[in-house]
Amino acid sequence: MNELVFFINNVVIAGCVAGSIYAIGAVGVTLIFSIMRFAHFAHGDMMTFGAFMVLLLTTLFPQAGAAIGIPTPLIMLPFAMALTAVLAVGIDRAFYKPLRAHGVKPIVMVIASLGVTLMLQGLIRLFAGTGGESLYVDDRKEIFRIPLPIEGVRVPVVITEPQIYLFALTLISVVALHFFLSRSRLGKAMRAMSDNPALAQASGINTNTIVAVTWVIAGGLAAIAGTLLSLDVTFKPDLSFFLLLPIFAAAIVGGVGHPYGAIAGGFVVGFAETLAVFNWGILLRPFRDSLPEWLAQAGNLAFVGTEYKIVVPFFILVAILVWRPTGIFKGKVI
Amino acid sequence: MSTTRTDTVAAPRRFPLREVILFVVLLAAVLGVYGMMGSAYSTRMLVEASCYAILALGLTIQWGYAGQFNAGVMGFVALGGFCAMFFSVPVNDAFWDSSLPGELGVVLAYIVGAAVVVFGASRLDRIGVPKKLRTVITVVLAVVLYLVVISAFRGVADQIESQAGFIGGLGLPAWVGWIVGGALAGGVGYFIGHICLGLRSDYLAIATIGIAEIIKAFLKNSDWLTRGTATVSPLPWPVPGPAEVGFTLARAMYLSVTAVMIAAIFFLLHRAYHAPWGRMIRAIRDNEISSAAMGKDINKRRLEIFVLGCILMGIGGAVLASFNSLFDPQGYLPLNHTFLVLVMVILGGPGNNLGTIFGAVAVYIIWLMSEPLALFLMELAVHFGESTFGWDAPASMDSRALQARVFVIGLLITLVLRFAPKGLLPEKTKHVD
Secondary structure: OHHHHHHHHHHHHHHHHHHHHHHHHHHHHHHHHHHHOOOOOOHHHHHHHHHHHHHHHHHHOOOHHHHHOOOHHHHHHHHHHHHHHHHHHHHHHHHHHHHHHHOOOHHHHHHHHHHHHHHHHHHHHHHHOOOOEOOOOOOOOOEEEEOOOOOOOOOOEEEEHHHHHHHHHHHHHHHHHHHHHHHOHHHHHHHHHHHOHHHHHHOOOOHHHHHHHHHHHHHHHHHHHHHHHHHHOOEOOOOHHHHHHHHHHHHHHOOOOOHHHHHHHHHHHHHHHHHHHOOOHHHHHHHHHHOOHHHHHOOOOOOOOHHHOOHHHHHHHHHHHHHOOOOOOOOOOO | OOOOOOOOOOOOOOOOHHHHHHHHHHHHHHHHHHHHHOHHHHHHHHHHHHHHHHHHHHHHHHHHHOOOOOOOHHHHHHHHHHHHHHHHOOEOHHHHOOOHHHHHHHHHHHHHHHHHHHHHHHOHHHHOOOHHHHHHHHHHHHHHHHHHHHHHHHHHHHHHHHHHOOOEOOOOOHHHHHHHHHHHHHHHHHHHHHHHOOOOHHHHHHHHHHHHHHHHHHHHHOHHHHOHHHOEOOOOOOOOOHHHHOHHHHHHHHHHHHHHHHHHHHHHHHHHHHOHHHHHHHHHHHOHHHHHHOOOOHHHHHHHHHHHHHHHHHHHHHHHHHHHOOEOHHHOOHHHHHHHHHHHHHHHOOOOHHHHHHHHHHHHHHHHHHHHHHHHHHHHHHHHHHHHHOOOOOOOHHHHHHHHHHHHHHHHHHHHHHHOOOOOOOOOOOOOO
């Protein structure tokens, strides 16, 4: 049973954490894709920017959280979301809108977004340095150890405070997004525009407003994902290149332009990653005596080492592009 | 009887004023660097710029000729560098004299055997096994065999690391590694292109970014093959090294080798561009549907040009690694080996080989000169801050100043796309009335 608890700690919880972060990121990417029809490569850096804003605000007002009783970074999160949303709209106005007005091919927009990636990365590293920093400036990271009431289990289930906030916030943002897209006027207009931009414009939808709203949502979600990731581990200015591939893999697995698919895709990629780096030999240990010699002797039965984690989303991406390029939920645009 | 046809695509001949002015300015800049930094440094700069020019030519045929965006130049460069290292580094006797080569061979044979078994299982439906059952059998077999084989492989790799360091090289001349590097990069390009080129162009960008990071992770962590972060040096040169004839002369000889390579590549590309093949490639780029209607096999042509570009990148990467005389997997950075090349191409003129070479040399000079400039400006800012506001500058100022260059490269990309999308030397196209 100890092995099973180990499995829960290392796969179920870690997979949920990675999956939630990829899901929130992939929703932003897929929304941008469905409205503006290009792969936004600067999304990882918008996440880093959001986390950096939280770090900045938390360093400025380290005591704010103690007054209410929740960690300071979470109090600063709404402000960081607003700032990131403003940044996203500003980037669109300054760099993407002129290109759109020129009617360039989508791939040129992709290159422009890579340029924006480099600019954001340069700025963030210029101000934040290149090392990692913890977002918990003045607070303490609580770690909950939950012992299981089963005979013979010595290892507790371990879950940390930021992980609980992460699950809660993921749930809240997914539900809020669902109601926004299905109930509100703006959300319906967004869906109309993603289906058929020309028809949406002809029926009186202001496409400029929709584009701006998309950036606000994408920026806000990016700030949430970046902050939660940095809370769980540490804030690193060069996160984005390692986030890009899993997030895009998640968006494509779920079907590009399909927000619910992106959420599912995020969890698929997150769990695939943790399952692939998990050492399966541990689960075989209780049955050691009844196994054939060659299998019992094999020490490390992980599919890939942790240093090759990035292979997993790539493999998923390749597999989905080969067998089902529209994604598991049939995205609208390929 | 004349057999030459008039080329209706190339522009009519005129005096190339723009080209002459730009190249004169470039020559003046090179001479200025020679005057300021001395001949040894400047020759090194020129050799590196010429290696980058090979990379940029590879990217310009992908992006300029065919409109494919490869965002993973770094991966192909690293593959080329690895081949240059693997073929030219002296033989490691500690490895070959032990029993390890045999064990490694056995494990490699296992890997091949497992691959054959899995492939065979995937063909079971040919002998009447239901398709669903076949898929299940194949997947289960693949997972189990993979786990067993990779476990055995890890054991041998660990033994090699502890007993012999790494497997060493083959001790062959450098150019063998360059050729194989190009071939290997082309093979990886074929794999990626085969999957992505039929889909939206964004997918190619995502997949190439991914493969570049994977290649880097593999080279960095396979200590048994590449010594990983410990790096391998020195790599032998194809010409006499600095120890024999002095820095400037040795580098000048290396420069002559790269110059000959660029001239050959340039000539071949020029011929290809004006040949029927080049016209077909451009026709596909400009209007896929009409070229498909003319009976052209679009996906095959695209794959051809993507692989060709990757081969050039592999060769360029190999030449660069040999010249640096150092193989350091961690030294391959997206900024230095992907985005710098991208800036060279889009600034110089995608689809115009001369413009690409101009862009490569010009951007590389700016890139090298911007390092001291960034440090100088940062120092100035710190000094100003200290004297005016009593600002206490953080200690890591030097590493931060270099990040300003990341910002500048990004800004350059967006500005060029916005204001000069065809580059400084645009591709010449003639419009037939």
